[in-house]
Amino acid sequence: xxxxxxxxxxxxxxDIQENFHGNQLVYIGWEQHLMFCxxxxxxxxxxxxxxxxxxxxxxxxxxxxPDWEKVDWDQVEWKLDDNAFAPDMEAGLEDQGIRHKSxxxxxxxxxxxxxxxxx
Amino acid sequence: xxxxxxxxxxxxYQKFTRDLAWEPTYQKKSDIFPQTEFEGIHIHDWDKWxxxxxxxxxxYWKYQxxxxxxxxSIIDAFSQNxxxxxxxxxxxxxxxxxxxxxxxxxxxxxxxxxxxxxxxFGGVGPQVSCQMQSIDELRHSQTQIHTISQYNKFFNGFHDxxxxxxxxxxxxxxxxxxxxxxxAGPFEFLxxxxxxxxxxxxxxxxxxxxxxxxxxxxxxxxxxxFSAQSDESRHMTLGLEVIKFMLEQDERNVPIIQKWIxxxxxxxxxxxxxxxxxxxxxxxxxxxxxxxxxxxxxxxNGGALFEDLSxxxxxxxxxxxxxxxxxxxxxxxxxxxxxxxxxxxxxxxWLPDESEMEWLSAKYPDTFDKYYRPRFEYWRSLQQNGERWxxxxxxxxxxxxxxxxxxxxxxxxxxxxxxxSEYNGDRxxxxxxxxxxxxxxxxxxxxxxxxxxxxxYQGNCGGASVxxxxxxxxxxxDQDNKEYLESPDRANWLRWKGLSDAEAxxxxxxxxxx
Numbered sequence: 001x002x003x004x005x006x007x008x009x010x011x012x013x014x015d016i017q018e019n020f021h022g023n024q025l026v027y028i029g030w031e032q033h034l035m036f037c038x039x040x041x042x043x044x045x046x047x048x049x050x051x052x053x054x055x056x057x058x059x060x061x062x063x064x065x066p067d068w069e070k071v072d073w074d075q076v077e078w079k080l081d082d083n084a085f086a087p088d089m090e091a092g093l094e095d096q097g098i099r100h101k102s103x104x105x106x107x108x109x110x111x112x113x114x115x116x117x118x119x
Numbered sequence: 120x121x122x123x124x125x126x127x128x129x130x131x132y133q134k135f136t137r138d139l140a141w142e143p144t145y146q147k148k149s150d151i152f153p154q155t156e157f158e159g160i161h162i163h164d165w166d167k168w169x170x171x172x173x174x175x176x177x178x179y180w181k182y183q184x185x186x187x188x189x190x191x192s193i194i195d196a197f198s199q200n201x202x203x204x205x206x207x208x209x210x211x212x213x214x215x216x217x218x219x220x221x222x223x224x225x226x227x228x229x230x231x232x233x234x235x236x237x238x239x240f241g242g243v244g245p246q247v248s249c250q251m252q253s254i255d256e257l258r259h260s261q262t263q264i265h266t267i268s269q270y271n272k273f274f275n276g277f278h279d280x281x282x283x284x285x286x287x288x289x290x291x292x293x294x295x296x297x298x299x300x301x302x303a304g305p306f307e308f309l310x311x312x313x314x315x316x317x318x319x320x321x322x323x324x325x326x327x328x329x330x331x332x333x334x335x336x337x338x339x340x341x342x343x344x345f346s347a348q349s350d351e352s353r354h355m356t357l358g359l360e361v362i363k364f365m366l367e368q369d370e371r372n373v374p375i376i377q378k379w380i381x382x383x384x385x386x387x388x389x390x391x392x393x394x395x396x397x398x399x400x401x402x403x404x405x406x407x408x409x410x411x412x413x414x415x416x417x418x419x420n421g422g423a424l425f426e427d428l429s430x431x432x433x434x435x436x437x438x439x440x441x442x443x444x445x446x447x448x449x450x451x452x453x454x455x456x457x458x459x460x461x462x463x464x465x466x467x468x469w470l471p472d473e474s475e476m477e478w479l480s481a482k483y484p485d486t487f488d489k490y491y492r493p494r495f496e497y498w499r500s501l502q503q504n505g506e507r508w509x510x511x512x513x514x515x516x517x518x519x520x521x522x523x524x525x526x527x528x529x530x531x532x533x534x535x536x537x538x539x540s541e542y543n544g545d546r547x548x549x550x551x552x553x554x555x556x557x558x559x560x561x562x563x564x565x566x567x568x569x570x571x572x573x574x575x576y577q578g579n580c581g582g583a584s585v586x587x588x589x590x591x592x593x594x595x596x597d598q599d600n601k602e603y604l605e606s607p608d609r610a611n612w613l614r615w616k617g618l619s620d621a622e623a624x625x626x627x628x629x630x631x632x633x
Contacts, residue, residue: 002561002562002563003561003562003563003564004157004158004159004303004304004307004561005157005563006153006154006157009563009564010563011563011566011567013543013545013566013567014566014567014568014569014570014573015545015566015570015573015577016545019577020576020577021577021578023576025573025576027515027548029515029535029537031534031535032533034455034494034525034527034533034535035455035494035497035498035508036459036510036512037452037455037456037458037459037460037510037514037523037525038456038459038514038515038523038524038525038535039514039515039524039535039537040510040512040513040514040515041512041513041514041515041516041572041573041576042512043576060511060512061511061512064508064511081539081546082537082539099546100545100546101545101546101547101548102546103515103537103539103548105537114493114494114497115493115497117489117490117493117494117533118490118532118533118534119490119493119494119497
């Protein structure tokens with residue numbers, strides 16, 4: 001049963017995409033870097049090219065970590081919603097299957113946080 | 120004369136409860152008590168409900184009035200003698216801020232919840248029990264507000280607790296917990312609050328808070344604790360009574376109750392993660408570690424309780440084993456959340472000093488030095504260069520517990536635990552299997568969750584920048600929030616105590632090492 005209620009209880013979910021003023025939510029997590037205590041949540045334009053996400057958005061999120069400037073972007077392993085993923089840097093988020101409230105996770109081989117402790 | 124004959128306790132209980140009830144003649148019982156059936160619980164004989172205390176309303180008023188008199192005379196004395204200056208360190212007051220802004224509104228919510236549940240039960244025994252608990256909860260909330268009032272005169276962050284409870288991101292955790300219970304039916308409400316929270320988990324809330332207050336010289340809070348204690352033991356007894364009553368009434372109730380126990384154990388446990396960091400990081404003088412408390416109060420006591428309930432076909436709550444795996448890291452992960460986002464919180468955070476880190480290493484030999492000490496030492500190195508680090512991007516939250524997704528895989532403390540579900544074409548994310556199961560069982564309820572981060576991005580929280588959101592929270596930047604070492608609270612404390620910076624550090628160390 002979708003809810004235990006005394007009557008038909010069905011309303012629009014609170015976080016549908018149309019509530020975000022043209023943006024979609026994207027969650028991003030940098031594996032093994034738990035100094036950032038949790039993945040982050042960002043409202044982004046669905047047509048933003050993936051390359052712009054890396055170049056313009058993520059430095060503001062993760063740039064304070066000493067590993068950030070050592071990241072070799074050709075080596076990064078990506079996951080989109082639990083599946084391996086090869087981002088197209090030129091294509092927009094939506095066009096490569098990144099949906100509202102998708103999770104993008106990236107692993108930076110050889111970079112495992114402060115003193116290698118996943119921090 | 121018969122009229123002067125003293126009634127026995129049992130007779131009096133009979134007169135003041137069962138004898139006050141009547142059978143309706145011109146209205147259907149199901150119209151009078153419309154909420155008793157939709158949850159699927161079958162009750163055949165309400166009279167089987169027994170209050171083990173046999174408390175009647177005349178005795179209730181007498182006991183409570185006596186307790187109130189004692190309590191307020193001590194609170195007055197505390198206030199007149201500036202008792203707030205006797206706490207171990209001003210850092211302690213931050214534990215109090217979290218408790219009083221997070222829990223006191225829940226006491227009031229419990230007052231409402233028990234009044235509503237009492238109205239809905241078809242038997243006079245539970246009606247009277249719920250009514251008394253409702254009044255108790257109102258009293259607890261009132262006495263805690265008096266404590267807030269006293270501390271609010273001297274420390275920041277207490278000033279608008281009611282307003283903050285509906286808005287501030289981490290206060291949505293306790294708020295949504297209770298809203299979830301109140302918007303369920305009366306039987307689930309009692310299973311959630313009376314049994315799962317008050318009976319199974321309350322020791323983990325009360326013990327650290329009250330013993331923590333006693334260890335740290337906070338007599339106002341200790342006094343409140345003593346005053347509430349006899350009520351709490353009555354509430355706990357009610358919690359066990361209600362479970363046994365439902366289980367004994369009909370065997371069809373058993374799987375429903377097991378499902379609620381699974382749900383509310385996990386909801387309560389996630390809520391208590393805030394207490395874990397209070398115990399391990401916020402009390403200048405520690406009582407015991409979270410890990411020790413979980414072992415004693417849940418693994419040992421809880422284990423015995425569920426052993427006892429196994430004769431009804433009830434087993435340990437689902438995912439209790441995950442809570443045992445998490446005990447080695449819970450408080451460290453949660454304290455990291457608040458170190459990350461303290462610029463948007465109504466209390467201060469700080470890094471444990473060297474003597475505190477030694478305590479944490481000793482209490483958490485398998486995890487602290489390996490995972491968390493390097494994190495804190497790195498943060499300290501930044502702080503010593505004048506760059507106290509904050510996380511400037513809002514976190515992903517769990518759809519169910521609403522806590523940032525900081526919890527790690529049960530078997531891997533270096534890997535964030537990601538779980539998700541699809542429902543009607545939208546996706547939802549969870550911090551754990553426990554929170555995912557709760558959503559999957561009633562998705563229509565949780566797709567309505569008011570997640571603070573998403574609400575900020577929808578433009579419902581005053582604006583998109585931190586200063587705008589703080590204003591909407593009624594928090595004053597650089598006063599109520601951020602690092603303790605740079606706070607006006609600490610500066611005031613040093614001034615009141617006539618201490619220099621170095622002396623303040625020595626006092627903290629002495630408290631830890633004692």
